[in-house]
Amino acid sequence: MIIRTIVLLLTTLSFQYTFANDELAEGGRIYDKWWAELELKKPQGTHVGYSPGGKKSGADTWRCKECHGWDYRGKEGAYSKGSHYSGITGIRKYAGGDVKEVMKILKNKHHQFDTVMFDGALMLVAKFVVNGQVDMQKYIDDKNKQVNGNIRRGKKHFENNCARCHSDDGRAMNLAHDADKVEYVGSVAAKNPWETLHKIRNGHPGSRMSMHRGRRMGMMHNRYGGWEMNEAMPAMLSELSEQEQIDLLAYTQTLPKK
Ligand code: HEC
Numbered sequence: 001m002i003i004r005t006i007v008l009l010l011t012t013l014s015f016q017y018t019f020a021n022d023e024l025a026e027g028g029r030i031y032d033k034w035w036a037e038l039e040l041k042k043p044q045g046t047h048v049g050y051s052p053g054g055k056k057s058g059a060d061t062w063r064c065k066e067c068h069g070w071d072y073r074g075k076e077g078a079y080s081k082g083s084h085y086s087g088i089t090g091i092r093k094y095a096g097g098d099v100k101e102v103m104k105i106l107k108n109k110h111h112q113f114d115t116v117m118f119d120g121a122l123m124l125v126a127k128f129v130v131n132g133q134v135d136m137q138k139y140i141d142d143k144n145k146q147v148n149g150n151i152r153r154g155k156k157h158f159e160n161n162c163a164r165c166h167s168d169d170g171r172a173m174n175l176a177h178d179a180d181k182v183e184y185v186g187s188v189a190a191k192n193p194w195e196t197l198h199k200i201r202n203g204h205p206g207s208r209m210s211m212h213r214g215r216r217m218g219m220m221h222n223r224y225g226g227w228e229m230n231e232a233m234p235a236m237l238s239e240l241s242e243q244e245q246i247d248l249l250a251y252t253q254t255l256p257k258k
């Protein structure tokens, strides 16, 4: 009887843990590119909160990450210089903060996200700000981008969680957004470990979409009449501990760059 109660309790707890992490990861993907994650229309024009000193324009300026960074440190972090510099503050101060307060910020005159997203989505990204951030400065060197993880252990996590889509050397897919460029997991991780860590933890926007459309096991018919994988990149938040995510990140930096 006691054992059964304990088992039931543990099952419930682990289920709730996974559920809470799924919510955080979805908030993380909204932070990345909300219209792709929520299947909303791509926004038009430059966002009202974007600073005049910034070099970007158009839809990109509506992504939380464009103003606040993949490392959540805004002008204090990787976006303190270069083409993404906008001089806007980070969101680190609100890690462990109050979800309601963040909701209010998302509706203020610098954000106005209530004009494009429903409250449920704002709640998810607010929860991400409060409970989904990781202190990247602890793991990634600002200057040389070196990651203090265990490469040998990270290899195992890559093979178990990533290789089925990216192959063992990370070169199965060209990840460049320009057709005439080549990017692999190894080159993205070396150039932008912060983005890579954010994606390892939260997945790639669109994950919710493929689940909602109810495609069988993430497979769909291809144009040759066979089945092929059509599954967005999954979040590792529930699969790997924070240290394991860092070990994995360190390993991805060792993969071939071309
Ligand atoms: C176009 C640029 C821009 C985008 C996109 C943007 N923000 Fe902001 N954000 C700002 C500016 C400017 C401030 C500082 C003024 C303020 O507090 O409103 C700020 C402040 C914040 C703060 C408070 C930080 C602090 O320390 O005071 C949080 C939290 C925040 N934003 C979250 C988000 C989230 C979540 C998203 C995406 C849904 C987002 N922001 C998208 C420009 C932006």
Ligand code: HEC
Binding pocket: 158, 161, 162, 163, 164, 165, 166, 175, 184, 185, 188, 189, 196, 199, 200, 204, 231, 232, 233, 234, 236, 252
């Ligand atoms: C189900 C297949 C799948 C799995 C599993 C998967 N990925 Fe991906 N990943 C993708 C797809 C598809 C893209 C390209 C998304 C795009 O560009 O639209 C991608 C993109 C990436 C990118 C580039 C992101 C960018 O926008 O530049 C990195 C880095 C990456 N994956 C690393 C990983 C790592 C590390 C793992 C293991 C934790 C992993 N992926 C697991 C499918 C997967």
